[in-house]
Amino acid sequence: MGLGIVLALAATLGWGTGDVLARKAALLAPAGAVVVAMTAIVTLALAGVVVLTSGFGSLAVDGWWFYPLVAVMGLLSYLGGQALYLLGMQRAGVTLTAPIIGAVPLLTVAMAVAFGGERPNLPTLAGAGVIVAGILLVVTDRSRVLRP
Amino acid sequence: MNAPASLRRLTVGAPAGIALAAIAALSFATTGFIASQLAGDTAPGPVIAFYEALFGLCFVVGVYRRTVRGVSRASVPWLIATGLALATGFGGFYTALAHVDLSVVAPIAGAVPLVSYAAVLVLLRGAERLTPRAVAGAALVVGGVVLISIVNG
Numbered sequence: 001m002g003l004g005i006v007l008a009l010a011a012t013l014g015w016g017t018g019d020v021l022a023r024k025a026a027l028l029a030p031a032g033a034v035v036v037a038m039t040a041i042v043t044l045a046l047a048g049v050v051v052l053t054s055g056f057g058s059l060a061v062d063g064w065w066f067y068p069l070v071a072v073m074g075l076l077s078y079l080g081g082q083a084l085y086l087l088g089m090q091r092a093g094v095t096l097t098a099p100i101i102g103a104v105p106l107l108t109v110a111m112a113v114a115f116g117g118e119r120p121n122l123p124t125l126a127g128a129g130v131i132v133a134g135i136l137l138v139v140t141d142r143s144r145v146l147r148p
Numbered sequence: 149m150n151a152p153a154s155l156r157r158l159t160v161g162a163p164a165g166i167a168l169a170a171i172a173a174l175s176f177a178t179t180g181f182i183a184s185q186l187a188g189d190t191a192p193g194p195v196i197a198f199y200e201a202l203f204g205l206c207f208v209v210g211v212y213r214r215t216v217r218g219v220s221r222a223s224v225p226w227l228i229a230t231g232l233a234l235a236t237g238f239g240g241f242y243t244a245l246a247h248v249d250l251s252v253v254a255p256i257a258g259a260v261p262l263v264s265y266a267a268v269l270v271l272l273r274g275a276e277r278l279t280p281r282a283v284a285g286a287a288l289v290v291g292g293v294v295l296i297s298i299v300n301g
């Protein structure tokens with residue numbers, strides 16, 4: 001298995017368990033405090049990894065346009081996406097909103113093809129479709145939830 | 149006579165809720181796309197993830213600053229574990245983009261809800277249960293990931 005696939009699987013495990021650990025922390029502290037504290041710890045952990053593996057110098061990135069782009073990423077992933085999804089869920093319920101979020105991989109692949117010039121092979125597209133179908137089966141199964 | 153709350157929510161709030169969820173989905177996809185343009189040539193994955201988190205921290209502090217003092221001592225171990233897990237997620241995802249295309253990484257990362265479901269069964273016992281439908285969904289996800297891994301590995 002290639003390094004890229006292993007890293008993608010590690011990322012999936014990290015995000016998946018992180019979501020649940022955050023839910024556990026939110027039982028013991030206000031949600032806002034959890035969001036701020038966990039974002040601070042993510043920042044510190046990543047700073048530690050960068051400095052330990054590549055030194056302080058690697059934090060200086062060439063190209064002024066890098067910083068506005070990562071600022072947009074920070075806005076979209078830490079505030080925009082998550083906060084809007086929660087607001088949407090409060091208004092329309094999980095049953096209607098979860099499938100929309102479950103289809104994010106297909107949307108991402110569509111962007112990669114349309115704007116990034118990527119040409120995924122047929123088995124990759126088929127695999128993406130199968131994954132999304134499986135996720136939709138799981139997230140729309142409300143009978144699995146015993147207590148929200 | 150007033151309609152039941154659930155019906156009111158569906159008839160009044162649902163379109164807005166669906167629109168917000170769609171914008172959220174677009175936000176997540178856009179983040180992945182921007183990262184795929186930066187990863188590798190411009191900066192290593194962990195550096196991209198660090199700056200994204202740093203700017204993200206500025207935004208969330210701006211929004212939630214009044215509740216920061218509410219962190220209890222009991223929640224600290226869970227917060228540290230959460231932070232480390234999410235750092236693995238962001239760092240791993242952006243580093244993966246330097247090795248394989250976004251159209252390969254994104255579907256694999258799409259399995260996050262399945263990992264969360266498995267983690268809920270272990271860490272939040274009694275919150276959810278295993279159902280035949282969820283098992284079928286999990287089997288499909290694993291099958292899709294295996295297919296993509298074999299083809300692109």
